[in-house]
Amino acid sequence: MGIRERLSGNEAVAYAIKQVNPDVMPAFPITPSTEIPQIVASYIANGEMDTEFIPVESEHSAMSATIGASAAGARALTATSSCGMALMWELLYVAASNRLPLALTLVNRALSGPININCDHSDSMGARDSGWIQVYAENNQEVYDNFIQAYRISEHKDVHLPIMICQDGFITSHALANIELLEDDKVKQFVGEYTPENFLLNSKEPMSLGPYAVSNYYMETKKAQTEAMKNAKKVILDVGKEFGEMSGRTYGFFEEYRLEDADYAVVIIGSAAGTTKDAIDQLRSQGKKVGLLKLRVFRPFPDKEIADALRNCKAIGIMDRSESFSGQAGPLTAEVTAALYRYKVDSNIVSYIYGLGGRDYRAEDALEVFSELEDVTVNGKEIEQFRYIGLRSR
Amino acid sequence: MKDTVEIRWHGRGGQGAKTAALLLADVCFKHGKNVQGFPEYGPERMGAPITAYNRISDNELRVHSNIYDPDYVVVVDETLLETIDVTAGLSESGAIIINTPRPKEEIIPHLKGYKGAVYTIDARRISEETLGKYFPNSPMLAATVAVSNVMEKEEFLKQMEDSYRHKFSKKPEVIEGNMQALRMTFEEVQ
Numbered sequence: 001m002g003i004r005e006r007l008s009g010n011e012a013v014a015y016a017i018k019q020v021n022p023d024v025m026p027a028f029p030i031t032p033s034t035e036i037p038q039i040v041a042s043y044i045a046n047g048e049m050d051t052e053f054i055p056v057e058s059e060h061s062a063m064s065a066t067i068g069a070s071a072a073g074a075r076a077l078t079a080t081s082s083c084g085m086a087l088m089w090e091l092l093y094v095a096a097s098n099r100l101p102l103a104l105t106l107v108n109r110a111l112s113g114p115i116n117i118n119c120d121h122s123d124s125m126g127a128r129d130s131g132w133i134q135v136y137a138e139n140n141q142e143v144y145d146n147f148i149q150a151y152r153i154s155e156h157k158d159v160h161l162p163i164m165i166c167q168d169g170f171i172t173s174h175a176l177a178n179i180e181l182l183e184d185d186k187v188k189q190f191v192g193e194y195t196p197e198n199f200l201l202n203s204k205e206p207m208s209l210g211p212y213a214v215s216n217y218y219m220e221t222k223k224a225q226t227e228a229m230k231n232a233k234k235v236i237l238d239v240g241k242e243f244g245e246m247s248g249r250t251y252g253f254f255e256e257y258r259l260e261d262a263d264y265a266v267v268i269i270g271s272a273a274g275t276t277k278d279a280i281d282q283l284r285s286q287g288k289k290v291g292l293l294k295l296r297v298f299r300p301f302p303d304k305e306i307a308d309a310l311r312n313c314k315a316i317g318i319m320d321r322s323e324s325f326s327g328q329a330g331p332l333t334a335e336v337t338a339a340l341y342r343y344k345v346d347s348n349i350v351s352y353i354y355g356l357g358g359r360d361y362r363a364e365d366a367l368e369v370f371s372e373l374e375d376v377t378v379n380g381k382e383i384e385q386f387r388y389i390g391l392r393s394r
Numbered sequence: 395m396k397d398t399v400e401i402r403w404h405g406r407g408g409q410g411a412k413t414a415a416l417l418l419a420d421v422c423f424k425h426g427k428n429v430q431g432f433p434e435y436g437p438e439r440m441g442a443p444i445t446a447y448n449r450i451s452d453n454e455l456r457v458h459s460n461i462y463d464p465d466y467v468v469v470v471d472e473t474l475l476e477t478i479d480v481t482a483g484l485s486e487s488g489a490i491i492i493n494t495p496r497p498k499e500e501i502i503p504h505l506k507g508y509k510g511a512v513y514t515i516d517a518r519r520i521s522e523e524t525l526g527k528y529f530p531n532s533p534m535l536a537a538t539v540a541v542s543n544v545m546e547k548e549e550f551l552k553q554m555e556d557s558y559r560h561k562f563s564k565k566p567e568v569i570e571g572n573m574q575a576l577r578m579t580f581e582e583v584q
Contacts, residue, residue: 006419006420117435118435138456139456168458172458174433175431176416176419176430176431177430177455178423178455271458272458274456274457274458275456275457275458275459277456278457358435360459360460361458362459362460363457363459
């Protein structure tokens with residue numbers, strides 16, 4: 001049995017970092033992720049862990065130093081949010097293309113402007129094409145569990161990619177809630193020691209990292225990255241299963257909640273999934289066949305698995321917590337819809353944008369979405385296919 | 395007691411309403427409950443109105459929205475009564491708890507016709523008498539426990555004493571003051 005505790009999402013990640021005890025953590029503070037390096041720095045100062053903490057002068061340097069440490073052969077990580085990640089932008093691609101298995105604990109926050117400190121997914125969704133693995137969490141328990149699995153996925157020899165462990169800013173990062181922690185020795189044993197195959201400080205095998213690639217070579221590196229991302233699918237499932245054997249909590253690409261016989265489904269990422277579950281229980285008690293697909297892994301994108309899980313739904317509401325300004329859907333909707341088309345799932349799709357800049361998402365919002373999906377299907381009601389919910393009425 | 399008790403706190407930045415919500419979550423956690431304690435973050439600064447929330451339940455808490463129909467509302471600063479609609483959505487079978495030296499009769503006209511129970515507590519006087527300074531947290535926390543019955547008073551006092559011993563291990567002189575503030579509140583809240 002685990003240890004019954006109560007921690008905020010940020011405290012939970014910091015505790016997981018302490019238990020994993022990586023080699024190097026460069027970081028620069030930004031709301032709402034600041035507490036993570038702050039708590040880790042306290043652990044180090046108190047002698048509870050021996051990670052080398054590097055206070056840097058910007059997020060660009062934080063990611064650069066994390067890349068440098070990882071290239072040298074260290075297990076490295078950093079933490080950031082929003083504009084902090086935007087300042088890391090060019091380095092995100094450098095980390096991925098150099099195949100460095102480092103970790104980023106991202107506390108999702110809206111990008112400016114207008115300047116806003118609250119949750120949405122525009123920071124990580126904007127980085128979806130940078131070559132990072134992306135794992136999202138519903139609550140403090142999941143972000144803790146996800147971080148403990150992170151290096152097992154990223155460092156796997158078939159993967160070698162950086163990994164982003166995401167949670168919703170303030171909504172989970174600053175909310176105190178119950179959690180079940182694992183014993184230190186169990187975590188240590190699960191994560192294991194890091195033994196890099198190739199690294200800069202290996203004097204026996206001198207190597208160079210991050211060189212210029214002429215057109216004759218560049219494209220092959222991209223193909224290698226995409227193959228690694230495809231390989232990550234199996235590794236994520238294997239690690240999620242093994243984690244389940246150890247902790248009792250098994251993880252896959254997504255969670256299906258009352259989805260098996262559902263006529264109407266919502267696809268959503270993060271903390272809003274919990275709120276949606278309450279709405280689903282309410283509707284199920286009235287005999288409505290409704291369910292949820294909560295996506296945990298957005299990169300690699302489990303397209304066939306999603307299509308199969310949604311195959312029998314009459315209507316699907318896909319909920320994006322970020323804009324992509326295509327004028328027709330958010331990024332999650334675009335990718336899920338493509339998967340449904342490719343695997344020949346014919347269903348009514350409605351794309352919803354919700355919760356931008358911390359706009360509260362309530363169980364009532366989920367009830368409205370399900371009611372609309374039913375209306376579209378049963379009564380043939382024609383609605384705008386791309387919709388915002390939760391907008392101010394005045 | 396219904397499945398989940400929902401509490402909304404109104405205070406001003408720097409007064410500790412957020413800390414009080416986290417402390418309540420903490421003490422209910424120790425009592426074996428599932429808890430949530432979270433603030434609503436905006437551009438916070440000293441003196442600006444802030445809101446914090448608690449959910450306390452025997453069941454798993456999955457909802458992550460703010461609380462719109464609370465069972466209890468706690469007002470840490472009575473000047474907020476003039477600017478904030480503190481009783482918005484408040485259940486009439488619940489209660490509102492207000493930090494004020496004034497009698498209830500003077501407060502009720504400011505509550506926009508709220509028909510549920512109204513409790514007052516003079517947290518400033520209790521705090522100044524027991525701690526020598528104005529820290530409304532301990533009295534407001536005790537008043538909330540007394541009114542909401544989220545746990546037995548004796549159990550609450552025992553858990554709080556443990557917490558204070560841990561928190562103030564280097565300042566043991568403030569433990570008794572805080573405990574006295576809790577006990578005085580239990581006697582005075584009305």
